Amino acid sequence: MPVPSRIETLGVVGAGQMGAGIAQVAAVTGHRVVVYDVSLEMARQGIDKIGAQLARQVANGKMEASAREAALSRLVAADGVGALAEADLVIEAATEREDVKRRIFQQVCPVLRPDAILATNTSSISITRLASGTDRPERFLGIHFMNPVPVMKLVELVRGIATDDDVFETAKSFAAGLGKTLTVSEDFPGFIVNRVLVPMINEAIYTLHEGVGTIESIDASMRLGANHPMGPFQLADFIGLDTCLAIMQVLHDGLADSKYRPCPLLVKYVEAGWLGRKTGRGFYDYRVDPPKPTR
């Protein structure tokens, strides 16, 4: 069966920071986008965030008001999974948990067009393993965007063992059409970016845990000493500590090497529900301005 040669309608599952970012970029570049989350209300909240983000661009003179209106008119909040039936491509961007993603694929696959492509924005989980839980492993791949999606230039593409070449080519043209630069990663835990980046963050947390430095001194050291735009704790809070921990667990389990052991302090923060910016508190407390280190 031929694959859609062009992606006109995109479905996005999960309207959190990544799903909303993907939906925003796709709508701005002329795609119709159906946004699905656990409820219509959550999907609407994601679209409201996009509206606010685009309003800032209009206020800064970076976008015409008419272009904002046009982008918003292309965004639809799904009132149920059935709304994904019209999509040429669906990108899953829900919580970084394999059980959650598998359950989503079980719900979504029966409503998809038989020729539709299914992709995941997973940060670390095996594409081949996720594909095996769908009805279309040959039409399944990883399209891994970086956070914040509208700003970051990279998209990592990852094929599973069964991904068809023409599916991969369609995904490449789609991502290039969003203005992104592509790299291709083999399907191993964490792919390229997170195999390198998240152990660095985990090491920064060990550095704190062992008393080598404070949150602020470690962040300042990496910002000023390594020219990173954010220190590792600012970045961890920005990514989400639950996501950072999930990635470390995938690296630890998948590569069976103790060097990927998640720092117990990271585990403690996640257990406390201090997940970073999205919950108002992580390694920094964002309920005060400027954000205050939490240890």
Ligand SMILES: CC(=O)CC(=O)SCCNC(=O)CCNC(=O)[C@H](O)C(C)(C)COP(=O)(O)OP(=O)(O)OC[C@H]1O[C@@H](n2cnc3c(N)ncnc32)[C@H](O)[C@@H]1OP(=O)(O)O
């Ligand atoms: C976990 C994974 O699976 C993979 C990952 O994504 S790992 C995370 C990768 N991301 C990073 O490493 C981000 C590192 N940080 C940065 O690059 C920068 O700090 C940053 C781009 C986030 C902000 O840059 P900054 O210069 O400090 O801030 P600021 O001047 O406010 O913003 C610069 C631009 O980004 C935009 N921006 C900032 N945060 C944004 C957000 N959350 N969403 C959308 N746009 C955003 C701003 O609107 C601004 O755009 P304009 O230039 O058009 O006005």
Ligand SMILES: NC(=O)C1=CN([C@@H]2O[C@H](COP(=O)(O)OP(=O)(O)OC[C@H]3O[C@@H](n4cnc5c(N)ncnc54)[C@H](OP(=O)(O)O)[C@@H]3O)[C@@H](O)[C@H]2O)C=CC1
């Ligand atoms: N954060 C980052 O920097 C990056 C993350 N990623 C990956 O993108 C994905 C999403 O991450 P991110 O946006 O940060 O996470 P968020 O926690 O911000 O968003 C996840 C969203 O998925 C929703 N969700 C959970 N379960 C379901 C479900 N069964 N059906 C539909 N929606 C559901 C959540 O709803 P609710 O809140 O109600 O649970 C939430 O709105 C993860 O796989 C992550 O690894 C990739 C690149 C960068």
